[in-house]
Amino acid sequence: MSNIERKDLSGAYCDTDWLTLHHKVKKENRQQMIDDLNLSEDDLVLDSGCGPGLWTKMLLTKVFNVVGFDINQDALKVAQKSLNFKDQDRVNFDFGNIGHLTYSNDTFDLTFDANTCMYLAEPLKGIKELKRVTKKEGRVVIKCMDYSSTVIWSINQKLWLKLMYELSIRNPEVTKNSYIDCVFASKVISLMLEAGLKDMKVKSYDISFIAPLTQDQKSYLQIIFNNYLNKSKEFLLVNEYEKLKLAFDPESKSNILNNPDFYYRTVEYVITGVK
Ligand SMILES: C[S@@+](CC[C@H](N)C(=O)[O-])C[C@H]1O[C@@H](n2cnc3c(N)ncnc32)[C@H](O)[C@@H]1O
Numbered sequence: 001m002s003n004i005e006r007k008d009l010s011g012a013y014c015d016t017d018w019l020t021l022h023h024k025v026k027k028e029n030r031q032q033m034i035d036d037l038n039l040s041e042d043d044l045v046l047d048s049g050c051g052p053g054l055w056t057k058m059l060l061t062k063v064f065n066v067v068g069f070d071i072n073q074d075a076l077k078v079a080q081k082s083l084n085f086k087d088q089d090r091v092n093f094d095f096g097n098i099g100h101l102t103y104s105n106d107t108f109d110l111t112f113d114a115n116t117c118m119y120l121a122e123p124l125k126g127i128k129e130l131k132r133v134t135k136k137e138g139r140v141v142i143k144c145m146d147y148s149s150t151v152i153w154s155i156n157q158k159l160w161l162k163l164m165y166e167l168s169i170r171n172p173e174v175t176k177n178s179y180i181d182c183v184f185a186s187k188v189i190s191l192m193l194e195a196g197l198k199d200m201k202v203k204s205y206d207i208s209f210i211a212p213l214t215q216d217q218k219s220y221l222q223i224i225f226n227n228y229l230n231k232s233k234e235f236l237l238v239n240e241y242e243k244l245k246l247a248f249d250p251e252s253k254s255n256i257l258n259n260p261d262f263y264y265r266t267v268e269y270v271i272t273g274v275k
Pocket residue numbers: 013014019023048049050051052053054055069070071072075096097098099113114115116119120
């Protein structure tokens with residue numbers, strides 16, 4: 001078991017190793033999301049909460065200039081290092097807080113936020129800032145997810161629904177180090193409208209992993225399973241928790257990741273509003 005599989009996840013969904021693995025297993029889906037933005041080469045794009053710059057590099061395959069910002073200096077260093085020499089003049093990575101951006105009004109043709117607004121205690125403030133720095137008739141695009149659209153086979157369905165229900169009522173998840181709203185996709189349209197955006201569009205992307213899984217898919221899912229195990233101990237009955245442990249524990253002989261009929265499906269959402 002690698003270190004990343006053993007990590008306690010509270011507050012770690014912004015960790016560079018995790019983000020990189022996450023990106024690797026969903027790369028094709030993410031490429032489709034970027035293709036579907038129908039960007040023009042001369043569009044100036046802002047990558048909001050760019051982290052280690054994984055989406056920035058995809059955006060660079062479509063447009064000439066991208067600006068990325070993040071509140072995490074270490075992630076920005078990784079992002080800067082990951083660029084090819086020839087791309088270095090095409091990108092600016094800035095330290096920035098989405099609540100108080102330093103860019104002028106009406107700067108970007110498109111502002112793109114992948115899984116960042118859902119980590120904010122005050123997402124509306126962030127969305128309003130993204131709108132402010134977007135040009136008139138430009139687009140604000142938010143890519144996010146919602147726990148409730150995930151399906152895993154084979155977990156006892158009653159147990160799975162209880163897990164999802166209990167996690168939802170404890171949402172948003174607030175720990176010492178982090179905040180995450182796991183049902184953000186459901187409410188983001190309403191927030192974007194409240195921020196004054198118009199002509200809302202939603203595109204959903206079905207992400208499925210089916211047995212036999214690659215090692216990266218297994219590592220990625222094991223981290224998610226560990227997280228479910230950590231969180232569910234406090235609300236599942238002992239026998240329910242033991243059932244979940246049998247299915248999810250990496251040391252368990254019955255870990256479902258090795259099942260020939262294993263199936264994981266989730267849905268991610270790309271939501272666009274026009275300024
Ligand atoms: C889940 S990560 C997503 C990173 C990247 N967009 C990706 O999908 O690979 C969330 C990112 O938001 C950044 N972040 C959190 N709060 C922020 C804030 N107030 N202003 C700017 N960035 C923030 C974190 O540092 C982290 O890089």
